[in-house]
Amino acid sequence: MGSVREDLIAILKTHEGSWISGERLSESLSVSRAAVWKHMSRLKDEGWGIETAPGKGYLLTRSSDPLLVREISEGLKGTVFGEAGRIVLVRETGSTNTAARDLAFRGYPEGTVVLAEGQEAGKGRKGRTWFSPAGKGIYLSLLLRPPMNPGELPRIAVLAAVAAAESLSEFSPLPLSIKWPNDLILGDRKIGGILLESHAELDLVDFVIVGMGVNTAVGVADFPPELRGRATSFLLSTGKSPSRAPLIRAFLSRFDLHYRTVLSGDFSSVRDRWTALSGLAGKRIAAGGPGPPVRGVAMGLDDSGILVLRQDSGACIRVYSGDLFE
Amino acid sequence: MGSVREDLIAILKTHEGSWISGERLSESLSVSRAAVWKHMSRLKDEGWGIETAPGKGYLLTRSSDPLLVREISEGLKGTVFGEAGRIVLVRETGSTNTAARDLAFRGYPEGTVVLAEGQEAGKGRKGRTWFSPAGKGIYLSLLLRPPMNPGELPRIAVLAAVAAAESLSEFSPLPLSIKWPNDLILGDRKIGGILLESHAELDLVDFVIVGMGVNTAVGVADFPPELRGRATSFLLSTGKSPSRAPLIRAFLSRFDLHYRTVLSGDFSSVRDRWTALSGLAGKRIAAGGPGPPVRGVAMGLDDSGILVLRQDSGACIRVYSGDLFE
Structure with missing residues (x-):
């Protein structure tokens, strides 16, 4: 792979x-024209929009958005991501979360980022899959090693969602x-x-992987039928897919900001x-977890980032997560 | 390895x-005397107390206690351990916890047990090591997949400690x-x-590994100097090391009992x-965690299995773990 690519x-x-032209590329890169041709063939195989024409050379179509x-x-x-200096980009992987987990066990530092053009087995919650067509979404996992006890981890999920919603909003009219x-x-x-x-010991988090999947250029025909009525993409909802690199950068910057705030002890902002x-x-919601669904009025997040639900009896319980029914 | 061994x-x-005699062993096992000799050599290499004498054959010394x-x-x-039917015994491994974790990611079921004769890199809390000489201790890890949210995991640590203390007490005069x-x-x-x-998602435990290390036949000269004043073994404290298999069985049975009780919703017993x-x-204790130590009076465990500490101000805080100072 390396730098020529x-x-x-x-x-x-x-x-x-x-x-x-191939000649100009060959000069700029200091490699043979045959080598240029080889790299181009590989990029085309990977599904990038590259055209070739005799006498003209190569063209990257505007719809392409390689990372x-x-x-x-x-x-x-x-x-924290710039300091780690470990942005790992893979063309296609099983799931960026699994790839990041493997790196974590191999000792990669906090701030490592794993990005993929596509995922063969993108993960959703509870063993569900995340539809991840190559080049048409952001598939990204962050490796963090916060000095927290495991009970505080929901805070990380909260700040990740905030960073995602804020950064994506910058690129959307809605x-x-x-x-x-x-x-x-x-x-x-x-x-x-x-x-x-x-992954944690009883009292200490070893590492957290924060995975994010976002549909950028997924078209309506791309979605499997069961997702069509419920899922969307930037392309579908706004008519235009933003370039992914600035979007990813915006997310990482926002995440870093909120992460530092939370680690400094300020979760409330x-x-x-x-x-x-x-x-x-x-x-009023019904949250379904591993057990039977619990109903009540959502009161907000407690200091650990867990949702507090007031049941009809007046009792307040903490709900880790679940599926909203109402 | 297999069944001849x-x-x-x-x-x-x-x-x-x-x-x-080698002849009798060869007949009983339906293998050649050369094969018997080969297996014996390997066992001796592994440090088991096997003697050989011409005309007499082989002898397993009483101090040996192979698993x-x-x-x-x-x-x-x-x-739960009998139902899984997955008791994995290895002679020497880096750490049974790491071996069990690998099996967990490979989809091994709840109730899988990993046992080792010795550990090259036995794990203690917070990256510390656990001294694990071959044949002189119990080094064991359980793989569990409790339908719990991560906040309830301290309950598993509590029940494991109770099962361990109860089962070991059965084999000790003290x-x-x-x-x-x-x-x-x-x-x-x-x-x-x-x-x-x-290992967990936000709201759902994927798996828990419960590791236990117990010194059975470790002698005073075996311990590294820094442990000598603080550590003991059955051999050192009671003059006799119990056979390990019944001890392990007792622990697994106790664990199963308490595990079922806790999963049924009864944590209080x-x-x-x-x-x-x-x-x-x-x-009165001082508990040192990742942050500065907190002092106060230990009130007992809350419903999640976390220690509640009453500080001098009267405020009660939850302490995940730490090192006792007083």
Whole structure:
């Protein structure tokens, strides 16, 4: 893989929508024209929109939006992700969460980011899958090692959802909202989700993986039938898919900001943002967990980031997560 | 490895302390005398007390106490460990917790047990090591998949400590006690410990590994100098090391009993046992966690299994774990 490939993509992106000759690429990259051709074939195999024509050379079509590590790492200096300097980009993986978990067990540091163009077995909550067509979404996992006890982990899920909704809203004419516990909503449809996975001792978190999946350029025909009425993408809801790199950068910056705030001991400002973005407080809900569903009025998040529900009896209980029924 | 080895060990154990000829072993096992010799050499290499003498054959010295899966699985029918039928015995491993974690990610069921004769990198809390000389201790990890949310996991640590203290007490003239959060104490010295490791989504436990290390036949010269004043073994404190298989069986049966009780919704009976075995309630302690130590009077465990501490200000806080200072 290495730098020739990254350099090639960088040049193609600068010339997006216009032709560039094989000769010129060969000179710029200091490799043979045969090597250029080989890299191009591989990119085409990977599904990127590259056209070739005799006498003209190569063209990256405007609809292509390949990810580049250097584009993402730009502007992340000073953040936990910039400091780690470990942005791992893979073309296709089983799931970025599983890849990040493997890196975690191998000792990769806090701030490691795993990105994939597509996922073969993208993960949703509770063993569900996350539809992850290559090039048409953001599939990303963050590796964090917060000095927390496991009971405080829901705070990380809360700040991740806030960072996601805020950063995605910057790229959308319509604001995004959060549906408890982990859905990102555009209009009344799901455009993304957050998935937390943690490994801990009794009293100490070893690592947390924060996974995010967002549909950017997924078309209506791409979605499997069972998702069509419920899911959306930037392309479907706004008519246009933003370039993914700036979106990812915005998310990482927001995440870093809120993460530092929470680690400094101030959870309440993030919680206030969550409350505004979720609009859940005061609503009557039924939350279904592993046991029978519990009904009541959502009171808001407690200090650990867990939802408090007031049942009809007046008793307040904490609900970790579940599926909203009302 | 397989059954010839297990059969050979079983025959040796029946004849423990007396000679048995290579010819007779070869007949009983339906293998050549050369094969018997090969297996014996390997067992000797592994450090088992096997003597050979021309014309006499082989002898397993009484001080040997090799583990046999079939001896451990006896009497576990109807328990979660008997139902899984997955008792994995390895001679030497890095750590049984890590081995059990790998099996968990590979989909092994609840009730899987990993046992080792010795550990090269036995784990203690917070990255500490657990001294694990081959054949002289119990090194065991249980794989569980309780339908719990992560906040309830401390209950598993509590029931594990109770099961350990109760079962070990059966084999000791002196009773064992629990030192919060996870030490097993004989007299005033540490004879064992419990280590919990969990993997979870936000709201659902994927799996828990309960590791237990107990010093059975560790002699005073075996211990590294820094442990000598603080650690003990059955051999050191009672003059005699019990055979390990019945001890392991007793622990697994007790664990199963308390595990079912807790999963049925009754945590209070296990908590009462813990309170009696720990003698912590009402004592003044300083608990050191990741942050600065907190001081106060131990009030007992809350409904999640977390210790409640009443500070001098009168405020009660929950302490996940830590090191006792007073």
